[in-house]
Amino acid sequence: MARIAGVNLPDKKRVEFALRYIYGIGPKRSKDICEELKIPAEKRVFELSDDEVLKIREVIDRDYQVEGDLRRTVAMSIKRLMDLGCYRGFRHRKGLPVHGQRTHTNARTRKGKARAIPGKKKVTK
Numbered sequence: 029m030a031r032i033a034g035v036n037l038p039d040k041k042r043v044e045f046a047l048r049y050i051y052g053i054g055p056k057r058s059k060d061i062c063e064e065l066k067i068p069a070e071k072r073v074f075e076l077s078d079d080e081v082l083k084i085r086e087v088i089d090r091d092y093q094v095e096g097d098l099r100r101t102v103a104m105s106i107k108r109l110m111d112l113g114c115y116r117g118f119r120h121r122k123g124l125p126v127h128g129q130r131t132h133t134n135a136r137t138r139k140g141k142a143r144a145i146p147g148k149k150k151v152t153k
Contacts, residue, residue: 030073030081033088033095039074046073047084052094061087 030037030046037046047058062069065083067076076084088094093101109117119126125138136142 030076030084032081032085035095037073039072041073042069043067043071043073043076043084044069050088050094052092052098053088057092 029039032047033050035050037049044058044062047053047061048055053061061067061084064087065080067080067084106117106120110121111117116126123138123140125131125135129135131139
């Protein structure tokens with residue numbers, strides 16, 4: 029099992045897909061890494077040599093911000109917006125959608141479970 033950037037990559041998956049398990053590496057970046065190191069598309073993680081794993085580690089450390097550093101950067105950006113008191117920071121603080129989505133209906137993921145309003149009764153016919 030290859031361990032890169034503090035993440036254990038699944039052995040049976042192709043390298044291009046296994047790299048996506050690392051926070052901050054998506055489809056484009058994983059494909060770029062494989063092309064840069066000339067790793068064949070059909071190669072699996074367990075087939076990688078120690079040298080190839082080391083090269084992947086070096087490329088990720090050198091060129092990309094991943095895992096803890098990236099999470100910290102994102103959290104600091106959100107905290108900065110909240111401290112500024114700008115509209116986006118206010119939406120983050122209240123736990124509402126930030127990018128202009130509709131909230132009258134939907135937005136349950138951001139708003140949480142629907143709560144009944146105290147004092148209002150359901151009208152039944």
